[in-house]
Amino acid sequence: MDRRAYSVQWEIATDERFRQVVKRGTAKATPEYSHSVHVDVRGLKPAHEYYYRFRSGRFVSPAGRTKTAPAPHQMLSSLTLAFASCQASWEGWFTAHRDLAARRHDVVLFLGDYIYEFGNDRGVRPGDDDLLRTRQAVTLDEYRQRYAYYKTDPDLQAAHQSAPWIAVFDDHEVVDNWADMYAGSTPTNEFLVRRANAFRAYWENMPLRAPQRPNGPEMQLYRRLQYGQLAEFSMLDTRQYRNDQANGDGTKAPNAATADPTRSILGFPQEKWLLDGLSTSRATWNVLGHQTAITLLDTVSGPNVAVPMDTWDGYSASRDRLLGGIDERGIKNVVSLAGDLHRTVVSDLALDFNDPDSKVVATEFVGTSITSGQDGQDLDAGGRVLLEENPHMKFGNFQRGYVSCEITPDAWLSEFRVCDRVTVPNGTVSTRARLAVESGVAAVQQA
Amino acid sequence: MKKTVIATLVAGGVAVGVALAAPVDTAVASPEGKARSEVVLSASPAAVSASELPCLPTSIAVTLTNTGAEPVFADAILEADRPLVLSDTVFSTYLPASNPDQPVAKSFGVQVPRGTKPGTYDITVTSGKQKDVVPVTVRPVPPREPGANLAYGEQAIASSTHGNFTLCGAVDGDRDQSHWDTLTGWNDATSGVFPDWYGVEWPTAQTIDRIELWTKTPAATNGIRDFDLQVRDGESWRTIAQVIGNAQEHIVTTFPAERTDAVRVLVHLGGSNYSRLIEFEVYGPQ
Numbered sequence: 001m002d003r004r005a006y007s008v009q010w011e012i013a014t015d016e017r018f019r020q021v022v023k024r025g026t027a028k029a030t031p032e033y034s035h036s037v038h039v040d041v042r043g044l045k046p047a048h049e050y051y052y053r054f055r056s057g058r059f060v061s062p063a064g065r066t067k068t069a070p071a072p073h074q075m076l077s078s079l080t081l082a083f084a085s086c087q088a089s090w091e092g093w094f095t096a097h098r099d100l101a102a103r104r105h106d107v108v109l110f111l112g113d114y115i116y117e118f119g120n121d122r123g124v125r126p127g128d129d130d131l132l133r134t135r136q137a138v139t140l141d142e143y144r145q146r147y148a149y150y151k152t153d154p155d156l157q158a159a160h161q162s163a164p165w166i167a168v169f170d171d172h173e174v175v176d177n178w179a180d181m182y183a184g185s186t187p188t189n190e191f192l193v194r195r196a197n198a199f200r201a202y203w204e205n206m207p208l209r210a211p212q213r214p215n216g217p218e219m220q221l222y223r224r225l226q227y228g229q230l231a232e233f234s235m236l237d238t239r240q241y242r243n244d245q246a247n248g249d250g251t252k253a254p255n256a257a258t259a260d261p262t263r264s265i266l267g268f269p270q271e272k273w274l275l276d277g278l279s280t281s282r283a284t285w286n287v288l289g290h291q292t293a294i295t296l297l298d299t300v301s302g303p304n305v306a307v308p309m310d311t312w313d314g315y316s317a318s319r320d321r322l323l324g325g326i327d328e329r330g331i332k333n334v335v336s337l338a339g340d341l342h343r344t345v346v347s348d349l350a351l352d353f354n355d356p357d358s359k360v361v362a363t364e365f366v367g368t369s370i371t372s373g374q375d376g377q378d379l380d381a382g383g384r385v386l387l388e389e390n391p392h393m394k395f396g397n398f399q400r401g402y403v404s405c406e407i408t409p410d411a412w413l414s415e416f417r418v419c420d421r422v423t424v425p426n427g428t429v430s431t432r433a434r435l436a437v438e439s440g441v442a443a444v445q446q447a
Numbered sequence: 448m449k450k451t452v453i454a455t456l457v458a459g460g461v462a463v464g465v466a467l468a469a470p471v472d473t474a475v476a477s478p479e480g481k482a483r484s485e486v487v488l489s490a491s492p493a494a495v496s497a498s499e500l501p502c503l504p505t506s507i508a509v510t511l512t513n514t515g516a517e518p519v520f521a522d523a524i525l526e527a528d529r530p531l532v533l534s535d536t537v538f539s540t541y542l543p544a545s546n547p548d549q550p551v552a553k554s555f556g557v558q559v560p561r562g563t564k565p566g567t568y569d570i571t572v573t574s575g576k577q578k579d580v581v582p583v584t585v586r587p588v589p590p591r592e593p594g595a596n597l598a599y600g601e602q603a604i605a606s607s608t609h610g611n612f613t614l615c616g617a618v619d620g621d622r623d624q625s626h627w628d629t630l631t632g633w634n635d636a637t638s639g640v641f642p643d644w645y646g647v648e649w650p651t652a653q654t655i656d657r658i659e660l661w662t663k664t665p666a667a668t669n670g671i672r673d674f675d676l677q678v679r680d681g682e683s684w685r686t687i688a689q690v691i692g693n694a695q696e697h698i699v700t701t702f703p704a705e706r707t708d709a710v711r712v713l714v715h716l717g718g719s720n721y722s723r724l725i726e727f728e729v730y731g732p733q
Binding site for chain 2: 001031032118119120121122129131133134135136138139140141144189192193196197200216217
């Protein structure tokens with residue numbers, strides 16, 4: 001461990017060869033933050049492409065590309081966006097990231113499970129039986145080591161390099177299915193130490209600003225980002241303030257506990273912040289960037305119903321308040337983007353999922369994983385059951401990949417990029433489906 | 448590990464980042480004169496005794512405790528006299544300001560490589576200005592008593608080992624089923640994929656005529672089911688016994704004496720997706 005601090009010079013240019021440098025400065029990389037620097041550059045032109053790089057001593061970083069957000073009054077004619085999640089490094093190659101990088105989107109949303117904390121099997125990559133890759137992360141040095149390893153992946157580096165990222169964590173940046181101060185049988189005081197360690201390493205390794213810097217086990221992750229008049233992103237935190245999963249977690253029949261109005265997946269302050277923000281939004285598209293599915297997911301065939309306790313199904317009163325609030329306040333063009341399920345699930349979000357005539361008030365695209373779950377297949381048995389049991393679900397896929405979107409004032413287009421294989425290097429990425437949402441019409445359509 | 452600078456840039460409304468894997472060499476003065484640390488360092492046990500058997504990795508626990516009024520992050524750095532090998536050399540953690548104090552600990556494995564000369568070797572633990580030294584007394588390997596388990600503490604070998612377990616877990620002399628959760632025992636790292644194998648190798652050939660396997664209980668659902676016992680013949684493995692449909696926790700297999708430098712169990716099927724052993728024991732003729 002190097003106890004010294006280092007100065008790091010940064011530069012921003014309008015060209016990739018840094019002939020036109022428009023901003024430069026110096027930041028300090030200290031051991032307290034694992035030699036990370038977080039530079040929040042102000043005064044750049046809105047909706048412009050820039051390149052940035054870092055220098056320390058005689059070492060110069062590769063150049064990264066970014067694109068600034070438009071000015072608040074500006075209406076973009078088009079915005080390209082990718083969203084991705086769930087990258088278990090030992091389960092495959094990050095081929096999807098390579099494809100994502102090549103498209104040089106205007107912005108990338110990473111919706112959690114950037115690392116996995118648990119002790120795991122030997123993976124499919126050479127060297128995957130290295131203890132540093134397979135052991136569990138609990139202490140800060142162990143979480144840092146995990147990020148350091150993930151960040152050696154050249155495809156992941158390319159994805160970071162290709163576009164600005166807006167990141168939120170899910171559960172595995174901390175521990176499987178944690179909920180507020182609860183994580184399995186771990187005593188709360190011990191878990192909060194682990195949570196603080198995990199948050200610290202997450203902030204150090206992600207492009208997050210100072211307001212997101214954790215204070216011990218507390219971190220202000222939920223936040224709003226405006227893209228002019230075209231889009232507004234409400235980035236949510238459905239882990240830190242939720243009630244513990246009902247009925248011992250797992251997949252269970254909905255009951256009084258899952259519908260209990262005193263329980264919340266966001267926590268009541270964040271629920272209010274979200275609906276208040278949506279109410280005052282002047283953007284055409286109101287995007288929710290978050291962790292897991294809002295839609296009803298009945299996972300069993302026949303009249304019985306069993307839903308995941310970890311998704312919004314386990315907190316259906318939160319879902320009712322959100323979707324009901326969207327309807328009551330007349331909020332248009334709400335698009336929910338999430339991950340966590342390791343499968344693509346596209347749904348119309350209706351006020352009452354059990355009534356096929358119920359009003360559709362929002363649209364949800366749950367994206368599949370980058371690698372988690374290995375190769376998968378187009379439609380597995382579980383995916384077929386989901387499509388049969390959930391008529392509001394319009395499309396499903398169980399391959400690995402990400403979603404590339406184009407957003408205009410008239411329509412939202414989601415293109416589902418899937419890998420034929422991830423358990424071998426250099427898999428082929430292709431478009432499995434294109435689905436659209438027309439402005440003013442929440443229902444999903446074929447593009 | 449090589450030092451990595453993580454540089455993250457937040458530009459014009461959106462955050463962007465890049466990981467920079469190049470070491471940097473421009474030293475800047477560290478801030479001095481900070482508030483006096485109220486973190487207390489301790490390492491336990493105070494002294495460790497070890498023998499040079501490669502699979503008896505002993506361990507020490509490093510504990511950091513915040514006795515102050517403000518929460519802090521703290522680091523402990525470990526250094527071992529050569530040729531001792533530590534499983535890790537850094538411990539960094541958040542330390543809440545709790546009342547009563549809340550100690551936070553991390554365990555470090557200490558390995559004594561074969562051929563280490565008997566003597567005392569220090570493990571030095573530092574945190575800020577505090578220092579603690581744990582002496583490790585390495586003793587010669589005692590001669591094995593007649594009838595002793597020849598695998599105990601010897602070099603384990605395996606096709607793979609799951610991240611929650613250690614390679615040496617099934618030759619550590621602990622066959623208490625209730626300790627499985629504390630990571631004694633061996634579990635392979637290829638879920639649903641067989642065969643897996645686990646065994647032991649010696650620096651010199653041994654004469655053996657009995658293998659006793661202790662598998663995870665309940666054996667019918669967690670244990671090893673179909674397997675071969677094999678001895679090493681030069682570069683290849685030769686099967687000396689086969690078991691099909693095992694449902695017992697403790698499997699004793701005797702065979703005409705063999706002279707070999709390595710022995711293993713080749714598992715073709717387990718009761719679950721994994722091969723799991725609590726203890727692997729090998730005995731020679733009396």
